[in-house]
Amino acid sequence: MDDHTDGRASGRTDPTDPVRAHARTLVDWSARVERGDDVVVSVGAGAHDLAVAVCAELGERGANVVTTYSSGELDRAYLRAHDGDFDADPPHELALYENADVVLRLSGPLNTTAMADVPGNRQAARARAHRAAREARLDTRWVSTVHPTRALAQQAGMAFEAYREFVYSAILRDWEALAGEMAQLKEVLDDGSEVRLVTERDSGPDTDLTMSIEGRIAVNSAASVAYDSHNLPSGEVFTAPYDTEGEVFFDVPLTLQGRRVRDVWLAFEDGEVVDFSAGANEDLLEDVLDTDEGARRLGELGIGMNRGIDRFTDNVLFDEKMGDTVHLAVGRAYESNFPDGEEEKANDSAVHVDLITDVSTDSHLEVDGEVIQRNGRFRWEEGFEPV
Structure with missing residues (x-):
């Protein structure tokens, strides 16, 4: 067959x-x-x-x-x-x-x-x-x-x-139920001003990255255009960060333009990528970042919440939605993350490339200094460790 x-x-x-x-x-x-x-x-x-x-x-x-x-x-x-x-x-x-x-x-x-x-x-x-x-x-x-x-x-x-x-x-999920759960994270991001992502790895560089989100609208991506969501499956909450500072390491490999890219490290200053490396096919990463001026800025911060996805499969459509992951996209931002009349603030680029990091261990995510996720568990979920 x-x-x-x-x-x-x-x-x-x-x-x-x-x-x-x-x-x-x-x-x-x-x-x-x-x-x-x-x-x-x-x-x-x-x-x-x-x-x-x-x-x-x-x-x-x-x-x-x-x-x-x-x-x-x-x-x-x-x-x-x-x-x-x-x-x-x-x-x-x-x-x-x-x-x-x-x-x-x-x-x-x-x-x-x-x-x-x-x-x-x-x-x-x-x-x-x-x-x-x-x-x-x-x-x-x-x-x-x-x-x-x-x-x-x-x-x-x-x-x-x-x-x-x-x-x-x-x-084939109960998308309405998942939308209700994800609404809790959307509310936190909508009310927040700054996000900080921190990971400490035994192998690979650590991550300590801060991003502004004030004035942005988080999207409850529940696999429906009614939620400004355009992927099936979905199961993430995403927003459009800016003024990015710090370093981030992406430990989840991906296939990009038919080639395997892994162990991507990005350094940001004043919102732009100023240095980068990759463990494989670094030249392809460079081509992406050189596409246009907007390709060196972030267009998306996404937080995976679909626990029906329980393993990495080298397919970004699934991997970026997986619970216990955070992804950042270099390039184009979505206008749905901006209030009416402010869509022109969206980062403009011909590319939108998602890069994923596993936050299931030795990681936490802060919004305005408060930890909202630790080791993949949100503060409203069983198993969340506040300290």
């Missing part, structure tokens, strides 16, 4: 089918699709079964659908053949997103390292050239999700059947 037929969603109406349940959650809870909505469905190479189920759900709701195909191998072929001088804002792509109400991105890679030999600066150049289309897409009710494939299971170091169970345990 190949990845295109895993799950056999086509034609099923069984409510216990996790693929159809995934599609229903995506269409109803996450994207809030209504009759007459113009929907673009971007289908990854191994996400065929999920796409079939999603299109069935969209058809039942009377939406208007256009499908596109997404593949790392297609991108590789195009970018390696291109001379790197990209036309700015191709109008056909811009028109697609400007006329869409909803964009659903169904990831399902068959090769997670398909882009490994594409120069990072060429990928950054294309990202800069497609800025207007990206902004138009982000103005829709967009949601990104993932269909389990054998390539993703292999990347996670798991058997395929176990990986499928892992994916659906993260996606």
Whole structure:
């Protein structure tokens, strides 16, 4: 059986089918699709079964659908053949997103390292050239999700059947209940002025980083556009920090542009990265930070709260939502973190790259000098240690 037929969603109406349940959650809870909505469905190479189920759900709701195909191998072929001088804002792509109400991105890679030999600066150049289309897409009710494939299971170091169970345990949650729990953290961040993250490692550099959050709005990211949340699964609370000072070490590896990056260390002064290193593929990290002026500033501070995600899988969509983690993104900030009329304060960049640190041990998170999380446990959770 190949990845295109895993799950056999086509034609099923069984409510216990996790693929159809995934599609229903995506269409109803996450994207809030209504009759007459113009929907673009971007289908990854191994996400065929999920796409079939999603299109069935969209058809039942009377939406208007256009499908596109997404593949790392297609991108590789195009970018390696291109001379790197990209036309700015191709109008056909811009028109697609400007006329869409909803964009659903169904990831399902068959090769997670398909882009490994594409120069990072060429990928950054294309990202800069497609800025207007990206902004138009982000103005829709967009949601990104993932269909389990054998390539993703292999990347996670798991058997395929176990990986499928892992994916659906993260996606098929009681999202309303989780939203209520995460609202406690949102309230703390909304009322706060400064966040401090501290970790002390036996291996690797320590972290001591302070960030201003005053005047920002934290997002209760409960996997629905109704919560200004655009990932399924989700399960984090995030805000847009500024005036960052100090050093931070990210001990969770990630695959970026098809290459493994690990042990990233960043030093900040006056809100900007002034020094950096990585234990692997440091040149790729440098390409990201050199994308544009905004790439050396933070666009996001996110705190994972989805305890249905219980292990790292080298997939940022899951890893950054995991309980006991904090992630920081260099690059673009989300306008949802800013009050009405102040969206222009959002850090602007063609990139948004999340970097993750494990805070389950020897770590604490402070807001205005008060510890709100220690060793992965929040002050309202059982097991929290106040001192």
